[in-house]
Amino acid sequence: xxxxxxxxxxxxxxxxxxxxxxxxxxxxxxxxxxxxxxxxxxxxxxxxxxxxxxxxxxxxxxxxxxxxxxxxxxxxxxxxxxxxxxxxxxxxxxxxxxxxxxxxxxxxxxxxxxxxxxxxxxxxxxxxxxxxxxxxxxxxxxxxxxxxxxxxxxxxxxxxxxxxxxxxxxxxxxxxxxxxxxxxxxxxxxxxxxxxxxxxxxxxxxxxxxxxxxxxxxxxxxxxxxxxxxxxx
Numbered sequence: 001x002x003x004x005x006x007x008x009x010x011x012x013x014x015x016x017x018x019x020x021x022x023x024x025x026x027x028x029x030x031x032x033x034x035x036x037x038x039x040x041x042x043x044x045x046x047x048x049x050x051x052x053x054x055x056x057x058x059x060x061x062x063x064x065x066x067x068x069x070x071x072x073x074x075x076x077x078x079x080x081x082x083x084x085x086x087x088x089x090x091x092x093x094x095x096x097x098x099x100x101x102x103x104x105x106x107x108x109x110x111x112x113x114x115x116x117x118x119x120x121x122x123x124x125x126x127x128x129x130x131x132x133x134x135x136x137x138x139x140x141x142x143x144x145x146x147x148x149x150x151x152x153x154x155x156x157x158x159x160x161x162x163x164x165x166x167x168x169x170x171x172x173x174x175x176x177x178x179x180x181x182x183x184x185x186x187x188x189x190x191x192x193x194x195x196x197x198x199x200x201x202x203x204x205x206x207x208x209x210x211x212x213x214x215x216x217x218x219x220x221x222x223x224x225x226x227x228x229x230x231x232x233x
Contacts, residue, residue: 021047028143032197036137036204043136052139052146053106059150060102063162065094071162106146114138117202120217127206137201144197145190166190183230187222195222 019027019038025048027035069091114135121127121134148166156164169175169185195218202214 018042018044021051024048024140025051025143028140028197032141032200033204035140036197036201039136039140039201040133040204043130043133045132045136045139048136048139048143049107049110052110052143053103055143055146055150056106057099057103059146059153059156060162061095061099062153063157065091065098067157067160068094068098068162070160110135110139110142117198117218120221121202121206121209121214125209125217127202127209129202129205133205134201137198137205141194141198141201144194145188148190179230182233183226186226186230186233192219192222195219 019035024035024038114131117134117138118129118131122129152164152166156162165185165188167185167189168187169181172181172184175181175184196215199211199215199218202218203209203211
């Protein structure tokens with residue numbers, strides 16, 4: 001039995017035993033519809049969020065802090081400013097501060113965006129869903145981005161670019177520097193994948209909400225946010 005508390009009506013037959021955390025994380029990739037159906041009945045989230053947070057922290061901690069500092073130094077020079085030299089004490093502090101910030105931002109992001117999705121689907125669109133259900137769906141869906149982000153960490157180190165992602169811009173090298181290039185670089189394929197799994201969760205939480213409708217809403221939010229961010233890069 002999973003360590004996290006079960007809620008809702010008990011399942012019967014072969015579905016009587018709620019899947020363990022490792023099984024749920026496997027289902028994210030191989031059977032997202034089945035996973036989200038179970039989470040809609042039993043919205044556990046803490047274990048998945050913890051695993052995703054650990055993966056994010058590892059992907060950041062494995063990158064030498066000097067790489068982060070060099071990126072910041074180049075950004076400061078481009079803005080016409082200066083970036084002060086950092087001693088060993090400051091570098092040691094950054095080795096702790098950067099992973100800790102990544103952990104905090106991952107948890108806060110998950111809690112806040114689960115609230116955003118609850119407001120959109122449950123309050124604005126009238127779906128039958130709770131904050132805990134959307135948090136459970138999001139915590140499991142974002143495991144995809146967290147795991148694949150860790151797997152490409154060697155590429156980030158080799159390219160000396162901690163912000164490197166598997167983005168749509170990689171397939172459009174012909175685009176000139178400018179807004180469009182920034183826009184497609186911000187469209188992370190792993191996050192799009194996670195968003196589609198989350199859409200499956202919205203469909204499972206309220207069957208009246210079709211997968212296509214949920215996917216359109218969530219991807220539109222993603223594109224809207226990226227369109228704004230791209231103007232500042």
